[in-house]
Structures are given as C-alpha cells and as structure tokens.
Amino acid sequence: METFYKYQSLGNDFILIDAFNKSKKLLNEKISSANWKNFVINSCKRNFGVGADGVLVLTKSHDNKNNKQNINQEVIPELLIFNSDGSQAEICLNGLRCAVLHLHEYHDIEKSSKIKMGKKIINFSINKNIITTQISELIYSGIKNIIINNNQEIMGHVVSVGNPHFIIEKQVTPEWVLINGKSIESHPDFINKTNVEFITPAAVILNSFQDPYKKTKSINVLVYERGVGPTLACSSGAAAITGYLYQTQKINILQKITLNFLGGQVNCFIDKDKQVNLQAHAKLVFKGQI
8 A cells, every 4th residue: 555645736636655765766666667657547537546637756866875876966855747647747846836845744844945856956945835936947949830620720839847838829718728738739749749828818908009918917827738638727837938928028027927727826927047936835635545
C-alpha cells in the first residue's frame, strides 16, 4: 500500500506521493517500471481511482549518500509530474504550489526556498496557504497560424516556460474548448503537443485605437492542458500569458494583473529582474492509502 495526499490548487487536483526521505535509486526504478504508467492512469480515474488531474512525486534533487559525484552539491526538493494519461510533464506550477505546501507542513522547509522541477530551479515563498513562485527563462517565439476542424484557422502565440504553450486571443466557451481543444493540442505543428490557453480582457471598454489589454487589470482564461484536457486552471499557462503580455508590450514591469481561471484567480507581475511572479493558494483535501 502507498500513502498518498490529495491536494488542489485552483481546482487543479493532484495525488502526491511523498518520497522525500526515500532512496532516489529505488524511486527511479519504480517510476521507470512498466507498471508505473498504469498506476498513474488508474489512480487518476475519477470514477474508479482516487481521481486527479495528475500524480506528483516529491523527492530530492539527488541522494548524497549514494552518489559520491554529487557529494558537494546542495540537496534541494525535486518534484516529478505525471499527467493523467501517464506521460511525464516538464513543469506544472499548480502542482508545484501543492508540493510547496506539503514541504512546509510535513518537512519543515523554510518559508522562502527553492525546488527543482524538470530542468528548472524555481524560487518560492509561502505565507499561510498563499504561495509565490518566480519563473525565469521564458521564450516567446511569435505568431503561428494553424488549421483545425472544419478548416477553422486559429492564430496564436507560441511561448515556452519549460513546457510549450499556445496562447490564443479568442473568446470561446468551455464547450468549444472541449470540442476543439484536442485538435489544437495535438496539431502536427506541435511535435510534442502543446498546452492551449484562450484569453480575453475582462470588464474592459473596448477602444479601436488602443490595445484592450492596456485598459484592464483582469483577464479571463480557458485552458486545454496537454495530456489532460480541459482543466480549471494552469499556472504554467499563467506564467506563459504574463510573459507573452510583457514581451508584446501589453503590460509593463511591476504592473499587476489578475488571471481569472474557472478554478480561481492568479495574481501576476513581471519583477525588475524580468522574472514572472505568480501568487495563488493550495490546499490539502485529504490523505489515504492506495
């Protein structure tokens, strides 16, 4: 039996496996085994398993006791992320937020620290259940046009924050995302598939002579998450959107914006070091054994 913790951030829910004090070598053997993908898929099934958008595995960046080459390197927390289809994700900031809360509650980690996720080292701070994360090395690759179902042309912006995003300035309904999201996520132009975000300014008086994003501090977002489908929120998407708005001169350094996801709000800004700062909450729902 495996002890698990069920967390959520912005309605994006996860099964967290705490392997922080376990052997990294044994953990790597476990997650590379043939049974691991089935474990993830079956655990995430909402009507037959625990039910979640993904599985988080909390470990350490390396194990000094078993790796003499890393003996002088700092050991920091590391988060491994697996989507509900069993695939491994590079980055998930809603999941990271849950892991930070868990570290603070169960491992007495300092309120300001850092965590490894994929190839990134991410700084974080926590105040009660509000977690601030800082994301750097965002890459904006410009505009892309694709053709999807029924010859619909979709124009979006390609951004990477360690995982791929396609940001579309288009007002759509959740039903439209459910029907068409998969054909965008899996479009042949995206070799490794992509996360998809649809954004529209909220409560803004449109003026044909001024960019509407310069007239609002609030933006509505719908998400189709790579390897998952429609979700209530995606915080790596929040980072990608904030970076995109800055790169295209729609917002300025230190200008605060609120992104409204179906699962809640993320407060965002670009700091003086040009890092994306995100603030949102996380919550432990329950724990059990599987």
